[in-house]
Amino acid sequence: MLLSINFLRDYLDIDKDIDIIDFSEKMTKLGNEYDSAERFINVDGLxxxxxxxxxxxxxxxxxxxxxxxxxxxxxxxxxxxxxxxxxxxxxxxxxxxxxxxxxxxxxxxxxxxxxxxxxxxxxxxxxxxxxxxxxxxxxxxxxxxxxxxxxxxxxMGWNDYVVDFDLTANRGDLLSILGMAYEVGSIYDKKVKKIDLNHKEYSEETLEKSGDYKLPENDIAIVEEKIADMTEKIEKDKKLNFKLKINTDNCKLFLAKKVMNVQIKESPAEIKEKLMASGIRPINNVVDISNYVMLETGQPLHFYDADTLNGMLEVRMAEEEEKLTTLDGQERLLNSDDIVISDGERSIGLAGVMGGLDTEITDNTVNVIIESAIFDSVKVRRTSNKVLRSEASNRFEKGLNPNRTYIAIERACHLLEKYAEGKVIEGISKYDKIEKEYSKVDITVSKINKVLGTIIDKKDILDVFRKLGFEYETEEKDDKITVIVPKRRIDISIKEDLIEEVGRIYGVDNIEGRNLALPVKKGSYDKTKREIRNKMMDLGLNETLSYVLVNPEEAGMFTNNEHEKVEILSPLTVEKSVLRQSLSTALYKIYQYNSSRNNQDISIFEIGKSFYKDGNDYVEENKLACLMTGEYNLGLKTQSVDFYVIKGVAEEVLNHLGYEGRYSFKVDNNIPKDLHPGKSAIITIDGKSIGIIGRINPIVCKEDVYVMEINLEILNKIKTGSMKYKELSKFPSVRKDISIIVDNDTSAEDLQKAIKNAGGRVLQSVRVFDLYTGKGIPEGKKSIAFSVELSDSKKTFTDDEIAEIMNKISENLSKKYNAELRK
Amino acid sequence: MKEKIDEIKKNALNEIENTSDLKELDNVRVKYLGKKGELTAILKMMGTLPKEERPSFGSLVNKAKEEVQSKIAEKEDQYKTEEINKKLESERIDVTLPASKIKKGSKHPLNRVIEEIEDLFVSMGYDVMEGPELETDEYNFERLNLPKGHPARDMQDSFYITTEHLLRTQTSAVQARTLMGNKEKGPIREIVPGKTYRREDDATHSHQFNQVEALVVDKDISFADLKGTLEIFMKHMLGENTQLRFRPSYFPFTEPSYEVDVSCFKCGGKGCNLCKRTGWIELLGAGIVHPNVLKMNGYDPDIYSGFAFGTGLDRLAMFKYGITDIRLLYENDVRFLSQFDRMDK
The missing domain is CATH 2.40.50.140 (Nucleic acid-binding proteins)
Structure with missing residues (x-):
């Protein structure tokens, strides 16, 4: 909103040498932020x-x-x-x-x-x-x-300041010079000046003067609040010879007046300057007046060339696929959500948005119909979003003050008489179904102080209401104040709104901040996520932050989720149209991005959500995903990432979270097709699947890239024990090696389990230290060697005891897996 | 005899002094102290002496022997030290050669900021909450006093999935869930950091971004509490000298509502490019929870009151680490990510 200080001076006394920055800062503190404050013409010395x-x-x-x-x-x-x-x-x-x-x-x-x-x-x-x-x-x-x-x-009268305000959505009242005058008046404690609505009225048939339009009251506060009643009295018995038909609930107030014999010419310099300073291009005196009155009152007006109309105005919803050529020359296709004005035969304007081409004011216009009306703000917003956002639609959207609808039409009459020699025809065409009740809001001094955390005196609170021009009722000793909210402040309806007003005018800077007086307690947060993040960082991985929205092909990668994908109704682009079903798909995108930038060694991870639709429900799950490729170094060793490196990362994380000894990596038919079938596994804990791990299928990516994804929702449901000290054995442990030949497809994990089962309580650890196939080993077989650690907390083993345990182990291996002991 | 002993001792000490390594020293020891050494030999002469002279002779010889032995030991130490030093000297390495590479991981700057905020608020008794990112219209809008048709919730600004489901546009969506869930009506202190989504994508906006929301509800929560809390928060994040400016504003879910500016931490409020020469940076939205929000979610606004505030984390992270382009946060170039690999100050 561009505010011309010259324009504002019409309604408020402002110091000639106002400090415009100081003024703008004061307005900002009231909640009306300014973007710029400059002279209209910023040149000295001309x-x-x-x-x-x-x-x-x-x-x-x-x-x-x-x-x-x-x-x-x-x-x-x-x-x-x-x-x-x-x-x-x-x-x-x-x-x-x-x-x-x-x-x-x-x-x-x-x-x-x-x-x-x-x-x-x-x-x-x-x-x-x-x-x-x-x-x-x-x-x-x-x-x-x-x-x-x-x-x-x-x-030239161009000695003006223009302040550009970025107003909040609830302050539609400030989209007018009058509204600004009240707001600025509250800063400098000044009263708003009256608005001149006076004009003569003429009979339509004879064009003889029939009377004067003069309001009985001269005080703007009374005019502002009582004009509808006053108009009622003045216009009694006078009916404009012009029909109105309102066929929709989306118009609650519609006024029309006729002005004849206007002379189209250029506007006076003063009006042109105020329009330009307000950002509106002057056209001719008549069109300029409609804009000028909108700027003054906030009420958008529409002027029709009366001689192009069919003697009536109708407000209705548009027909489906109805067409209308707006005054910018474009043909618009309408639907039943658009409010249109018609002259009974055809639509002639999009209500609140733009007039029609056929009925607009031209250089040849002689007689004018003024429309001043209130249309439904939501409908106007929808239509204007489709067609054009204008100064008028912006005001309709924010909501209008019905008293200004009356003021604006009379003000336009006054100005058309003054600047276009128009003859205002007596009477008014009126449709008024607006709620007339004033809103009264009760508030107490103690409530204000409780919400603001202040100790403001009642006297100072009443002074705030006075500065704002709000009437109120209160008993001297009473805590309660009843505020009569003026119609112009449509943003105020509950006590909290009044508390905000007190806070604004009293000044937020004058309120001291204080510490919360709530009982001391320990806050909580998701420790698991934090621990995973720190662990992955320790392991040398870089944390990423990826997009949830991906393209439809990517959304289901690296998962066997059979459920429906979640799609955006109207996406920005197809690339961001579907919610990912796996987190790995997002990491794979990041891999591709980095790979194209020649970043070869990538070890990344992320904790984030993936989504799917289950019947009518939407499911979102936290996941941990990790992607590794290229060289990876931890400690002093560097090695190319293979399955066992990423498996190591997975184990480290699970160990850190307390699942050591409970997880397995299983070959499964259910491996997602985007993974290499021979180099992938399902990760399980206590037999329950928690995620996948493996090489990306070379059909998808020919580079050697590995991913791992763990479902944290499932993992978090699997309980872990707390960390406990285990007594150290006072007796030496014994390390023994056992080397066996088994079928190639026997898994190391199964063999380890067999060793553990046979070894029993005294078996401390089993670890694979050699794996060999080839010369000396029969086709289809492999040689695998384990190192076994035995210890007992109660004694030192004798050689015989050790031999017995090792015997049991090899017997179990040969029984279960047909293992042949290698000598 | 005494002269003889003195003579041998003197010679021995002299020869010890003149050795140059352990081997020569050993020769000297054999010569004087060995089985056939001179001092050993002279001791054997003791038998030839009269009985009464023997003790003094013995003690003389032993004294000389001790003196020679101690001198040899001293010299031996010296040679050993020299030898070790020589060996160590020969092992000298170039300490300026590059170290063995130990790969460091890194934590994303946005999560760093989130963790910092979580730690601060957890220390003040707040709970960190998480809510669905795929929200219902009811929780994202309606229960926050944004009924259908409200200008602040145009369809085109949000990623709708159905007319009733959308990607949450604000972490405030969790507010209603917390209020509805708190049946006992005990004090609420929570923060909600997380991803949010809006239907826009350009150089300064990402369609996916991050916010943190705070909600405090109890019986006597006031604007002064809000102001005090934000002062702690902002001074913690941006430095002790940070000033706050509250501008009355409008949000449907709070009344009164404020936009909160912080004094520009780059220029200290003098005016620079970052703050567009105003000295202030707009950073937060805040306010007193709207009575309709309390009412709709099971609270009596005549008894309870609360405050809420929210801020964009992307900008905070950018300010904190001097990141100039928001897209860097989501591109995930490992050269960018790897930079966030150490402790925060």
Whole structure:
């Protein structure tokens, strides 16, 4: 919202030499953040000059050498504009003037001295959207009455500040000069000035004067709150000869008035300046008035060329696939969610968004119908999102004050009479189903102080309401205050809203922060995730943070999840359209990204969620995934990542979490197809599957890349014991090796289990230390050697005892796996 | 005899002094102290002496022997030390050669920031909560006083899955779950860090980002408590000199609502590129829990009150580590990730 300080001055007394930054900071503290605060024209030192003499430059076919009278001196300036000539009054930028395009310096142009520049409007830094053809073609010509030697910016009425506010969504009331006047008034403790609505009224048939529109009250506060009733009284017995038909609940208030015999011309400079400073391009006096009144009151108006209408206005919902050409010349396809205005025969406007082309104000318009109405904010927002977001739709969306709907239409009449010589026709076409009750909100001083954590006196609280222009009722000794909320503040409906107002005006800076007075307790957090993260970091892996949304092909990779994938209804791109079903798929993408950047050695992990749909339910699960490829070094050794490296990482994590000795890596038919069938496994704990591990199938990725993914939801349900000290044996342990030949497909894990079972209580550990196939070993067989550690806490083994245990082990191996002892 | 002994001792000490290594020293020892050594030999002469002279002679010889032995021991020590030093000197390595590489892992900057915030709030008695990322419209919006049709929840701003399910747009979605779940109505102190999603993707916005949300509810929670808590939080994250500025604002789930700016930690509030010359950086949204939110989730707003605040973690991480492009956080280039491999200050 661009606020013109000149415009604001119409409704509030503001110091002439206001410090605009200080003003903007004060507004920011009230919750109205400003983006910028600048002068409308940010140039100093310009002077009004008169071209006394203008001769062709001797060495140029387009330059002129001018003698310019600046009042207290006369200077020579070389000018290249085609419209420069003797006698015109111009804007002069003397030597040293800083223009937006650069500093003007005394110079010699083709041998002729030039002491400044004659300026065009464009050179003053006016936004190019406001430039007319003549502004682009040449220097600006001032009227004959322009005082020589004076400041042209002041003379043109362009001596203005513009503050750009970034308003919050609930303060639609500040999208108006009047609303701003109340808000600023609360800062400087000043009253808002009255708005002039007076005009004469005429009979439509004879165009004879029939009366005056004059409100009985002159106080703006009363006008603001009572105008609907006052209009009722004034307009009694007068009916405009113009029909209204409201055929939808999405319009609760609709007013129309007719103004005849308008003269279309340029708006006065003052109005044009205020429009431009507010960011709106002046068009002609009539169109400008509709925008001007919207800026003043916040109520968007629409003007129709009355002679293009069919004697009536109708508000209804559009038909499906109804077509309308809006005033920007585009044909719009409508549906039954769009509110349209029709003249009974055809639609002539999209309510609250844009008018139709056929009925717009043109240079030939003579008679005008003014529409001032309130349309449903949600419907307007939907339509404007489809068609165009405009100053008008923005205001409708935020919600309007019905009293301003009345003020705006009369204000437009006043201005059309004043600036377009229009004759306002008596009577008003009216449809009013708006709730008239005032909202009264009860609040107590103690509640305010309790919520804010303050000790503000009742007197200071009442002063806040007074500054805001809120009426209230309270008994002197009473804690309770009843606030009558003005209609303009549609954001206020409950006591908390009033507490916010007190906080705002009293000043947040004046409230001291304090420490929570709650009982001391220990907070909690998910320790497992933190431990996993730290462990993986210890193991030399880099943590990633990947996207949940992937493309449909990637979503189901590295999982056998048979459930439906979760898809986004309207995705930004197909690349981010489906929720991943595995976390590994995200890590694989990260691998690809890094690989394409020549990062070869990748060891990464992540804890994150994957998603699927189970019937009507959506399931999300925390996972730990890890991907490794290239060289991996831990300690002082470097080695190429293979299955056993990533298996080591998986075991380390599971050991760290307390699952040591309970997990297995199992070959399973259910390995996802994106994994190498011969180099992958299912990870289980106590027989329960918790994840997958293995090499990515070479069909998917020809590089040697390994992934591991553990479902933390399942894992967290498997209990672990606490860490306990185990007594150290006082007797020496014995290490024995056993080497056997077994069938190739016998798994090391099964053999280890057989050894453990046979060894019993005294068997401390079993570890594979050699694996061999080839020469000396029969086809289909392998030689595998284990190192076994035996110890007993009660005694030292005798040789016989050891031999007996080892015998039991080898017997078990040969019985279960047909193992042949290698000598 | 005494002269003779003195003579031998003197010679022995002299010869010891003149040796240059362990081998020569050993020769000297054999010469004087060996089985056929001079001092051994002279002791054998004791039998030829009259009885009464024998003790003094014996003691003289033994004294000389001790003196020679101790000198030899001293010299031996010296040679051994020299020899070790020489050996060690020959083993000298180049300490400036590169160390053996020990691979270090790293922790993602966003999770580092999350852990730092978790640690702070856990120490103040807050529980860290997690909620679904795939939320229902009810919890993400409706129970937070954002009924259907509310301007702040346009379909196009969110990733809807069905009309009732979406990827959560804010961690605030967990607020309602906590309130609904707290049947005993004991004090609530929680933070919710986590992933959130909005339907936008450009140079400064990622469609997936991270927020942390805090909720405190009890019988006498006020704005002053909120202000005090945020002061602790921000000073902890950004430095003791950090100033806070509360600007009244509007969020549907809090009333009063505030946007909170922090004094620019790059320029200290003087104005620079980072703070767009304002001296302030907008960092948090905060406020007093809206009575409708309390009511809708089983709380009587006349008895209970609370505060809530939330902030974007991506920006906090970027500020903290000087990361200039948000995309770096999600590209996962290992050269980027590997940089976050040490303890935080």
């Amino acid at each position: 002077l009004i000059g008169k071209v006394e003499k203008c001769e062709s430059h001797p060495d140029s076919d387009h330059l002129h050498v001018c003698k310019v009278d600046l009042g207290n001196k006369k200077v020579q300036i070389v000018c290249g504009a085609p419209n420069v000539r003797e006698g015109i009054k111009v804007i002069v930028a003397p030597d040293g003037t800083k223009l937006p395009g650069g500093e003007i310096k005394k110079t010699i142009i083709r041998g002729q001295e030039s002491n400044g520049m004659l300026c065009s409007i464009a050179e003053l830094g006016l936004d190019s959207k406001f430039l007319k053809e003549e502004d682009k073609a040449g220097i600006h010509e001032l009227d004959d009455d322009a005082p020589i030697g004076e400041d042209p910016i002041e003379y």
